[in-house]
Amino acid sequence: MSKSKLKNFLYDHLVPLPPAKSTTAVLTTTVEQDEKENSQYVVATGIDRYDKGDYQFRIDTEVDNVASDSSSTLIPSVYTTRRNLKNRHVQLIGIGGTIGTALFVSIGTSLYEGGPLSLLLSFAIWCIPVFFVTLCTAEMVCFLPTTSPFITLTGILCDEALEFMQGFNFWVLQGALIPFEISGVHTIIEYWNSTHNPGIELGIQLGLYFIISMSAVSYYGETEFWLSIGKVILAAGLMLFTFFTMVGANPHRDAYGFRNWNEPSPMVEYLTTGNLGRFQGFLACLIQASFTIAGPDYVASVAGEIKGEVRKKNLPKAFKQVFFRLTFMFIGGALCVGIVCSSRDSQLISAISESRPGAGSSPYVIAMKNLDIPVLPDIVNALLVLSAFSAGNSYTYCTSRTLYGLAKNGKTPKFLTHCTKNGVPMYCVLISLCWGLLSLLELGTNSSIVLDWIINLVTQCQLLNYFLICSTYCFFYKALKYKGIDRKDLYFRAWYQPYLAILGAICFFSMIFINPYLLYYPSKEYWSLETFLFSFLLLFVDAALYIGYKIIFRTKWRKVSEVNFDKYLKEIEDYEEAYLNSEEYHIDNKDKKQARYWYHRFLNLIVGDDD
Template sequence: MDSLARPPSGPSNNDNDATSLRSEKKGAEFTAEMVEEVELVRSADRTKRTLKNRHIQLIGIGGTIGTALFVQIGATLTKGGPANLFIAFTLWCTVILAVNNCLAEMVTWIPVSSPFVRFADRFVDPALGFCTGINFFVFEAILIPFEMVAFNVVLHFWTDKIPVAAVICAILVLYTFLSIFAVSYYGESEFWLALGKVILIVGLIAFTFITMVGGNPLHEAYGFRYWSPSKVAGAPFAEYLRTGDLGRFLGFLACLIQASFTIAGPDYVSMTAGEACAPRTTLPAAFRGTTFRLIAFFVLGSLCVGIVVPYNDPDLLRAISGARPGAGSSPYVIAMEHMGIPVLPHLVNALVLTAVFSAGNSYVFCASRTLYGLALEGKVPRVLARCTASGVPIYCVGITLAVALLAFLQVSNNSAVVLQWFVNLVTASQLLNYAIISFTYIRFYNSLKVQGISRDTLPHKSFWQPFCGYYAFIATFVMAFVGGYTVFIPGHWDTPSFIFSYAMIGILPVLYVYWKIRYRTSWQKLETMTFFENERQIVDEYEAEINL
């Protein structure tokens, strides 16, 4: 065990919290052993603050952008049309911006490992903290094999001669190396990989603008041709499943569901809080950058997709129905082929390949740190809080990578089927996670008000609060139930789709009730709620030391 870091000497990070557990939970029956375990584990946070501002900014991008924005968005375009796609993505960006405002205010003041999981515990109910952590861990961990399967699909754009098992093994080795040997390697790798995503999306936006004004081999200024009903039947609003206004509304819902799965960001930034260098400075800047990322990547990205190709393009429909590999199903690649541009599709596929690898790399980090946060709060076995000398939660990373072995399902099943399994399972998890974050912030906001703590004293004060908290909570909670709506349309019932779409909605209450009954927890009172005083003091002392 010499390679494992020992708990820090000196005062416990959370001596007062053990006392508060006894005093605040008058109806809770925490045993002496349980309090002691939580107290010991919380004091053992040994992750290292090595992630710089540029790392965190790009990590927020790395976990946000994957194949959905470049490839899968084409299938959604065919369902809703360019206008529905643009409106849905723009609308959902406002929801994620609201979530960002909630997280930014809490995390910059309390930059601890696995923050929003532990906030749910401390600001609402330990039972909610437990089910939040399990939900987010499952969500992140399942996305790792999703991206590994997607990596192999993208690779097939060039060749299908490489064995699937060999590709999966190679990716696992790389993720293991980047996750275990040093977190600084992860930060650097994610910085450069995510930079490739930025180059790709900026390049595609530039490609759209240049070609739409005539800068293409055909010398044709097509502009917003594919938004015109006189040029494309049904444009710019497509009908989906039904005709008329109902069909156009269902098309909008399809686009909104895709947006709710595709658009993310603030949760990935928050997961770096426990390992951020100078968090009081770097985290506010990273959260502020989320606004610009949402506009640049998702709002403009969704607009460009509807400009370069019509929603009913025969080549696009054939590529989607035939599961054309890699970037071959991308609206951008199909537009390039229409214009007779031979080299760019290969460049796009190469950058999409790095985007997929980068997304999986981010998910390994976030899933392992979520499990680590659960260990710090005593929600999973204490041994999982062990870190290596370089500050890596080794056992948490090991379990996360073990889940990634699900990617081997692709060896005996169709890639498209496996991808859909993963997507259906985790879409509701992401929405429920955002709903819990928003609700946690509402409790945090109200407690500050009751205890007379001015938000002006916080390192970062977000705007339009508490409106953003309520807006994000209602929108994400409702969308979690809307995601599988197609099964309720007459003639479209599908039992597997129903189960995958609503599994986590049913599992989360069970987890909550299990923990609440087993440990007889009670809701935190606004008047006596604590705000990680000892952890904040440690961060204050650390920042004072590095600023000397």
């Protein structure tokens, strides 16, 4: 690589610049510019494309036979994030960010505490309020797919102070999950080698997250797409493993069926005896479900960087398909672990008590060892490494884009809106990666305690975020009605609203106080100051941020007559209009008329397509 090319590469990827003053939509394709092209363009138009203060234009040199009419690719380029994520990227990012190691490893603890039936019921029941919040998010985000859409809509519909509070809460939620998954990779690798240096892993992971996050969003999307396919393979493979072994396809030729459901019983006692003990076992499983099962966050977080017909096709399709795929995986996973492993298996109990690393605590791996199946445990552990790494990668992206969205809306310092030439908010990425350093706390002797703290913190943040989304939807519904916008004309219209939003808000608000219920237990055995702080401290911090912002900036709760979508709607409408009139649109759709074979449709059902 020549010095000039290296210089241009470093400039494009490592030099953040402020955005242009105008907020026109940005169509993004990878374009190589040099001084010669720029000088020719200045002669032709009188506009300098390297002038960072005003509008810049570039000519797409990668599209052959560019026409000179309105379909030519004269594309406005500003230093902001770019719409370059395809539909298949979005769908797999939604899966990649939601599924970490909890569905395959931590779920064993819930199996022990509640039994197979309690585990299955809790996961199935918790999917219902998650479905409600998915409907609310999908309708709002498909209407206004901007950066950090559900946070931005809180400011538009309710109060800017509430927007600031929700943005901070979601930023902490995503940021705290980065060290959780980094330490998860460490413990998974310990399954093979317990003497390795954890600091090396930490450095390698943070370095890889930095490289991926600093690449153009299309490269991030492609990377996460393939990493998430590993999770789909792992989830599907474990379900197939469950089916084949339960009907006798195992070295012992033992068709064990649902035997483990009755050993000792479908619902086991936890903390106490009798019906109260079985109820507490179910409650413990429900708390685990509220941590494990996530919904629309990750699809919504990428809304500002999706290309194509965002509102009409890509986002509605992504919300529907991602939710039903995740629901199948979560409920299927909860069913399968209860089939392959008894809740009172001696290996499971010792794995939990000893905090065995990686796949060693997974009910699936314990079942494989009980059946004397070789090699498979190592394959599962390898896929768990990819699963944890992929989840951390998604959290890094969401954390940086949340911070960027807050800065774009004037809630955090302006320099955080500066992006590199390829559309990456570098300062936001660097600040977000600092969360990864907290994983050092989890590498000590009390790592399991720190892990519990983070789980409590994340669960409470997630519940509060879902409560705010459902509440915001009620104001969204009211604003549409006031403005005379018929919901039948929306690209995504949820059922039975606003009743499902109200019901969802009640469920999430109630769960905020149910989650740490052991703190209310009469026995002081379950009380600790740390558990109390990580269960409730952030709620007090959120309240303080809301009140403080309101006092300092004198914000007022918006009346429905003051709600104004125009600025953000114009941005997305300009983008979609420019896209539909561009050469890129014709290239993206040139093969739509070609016949697709059955296996194309099957693959699209599993991983999504580009349309």
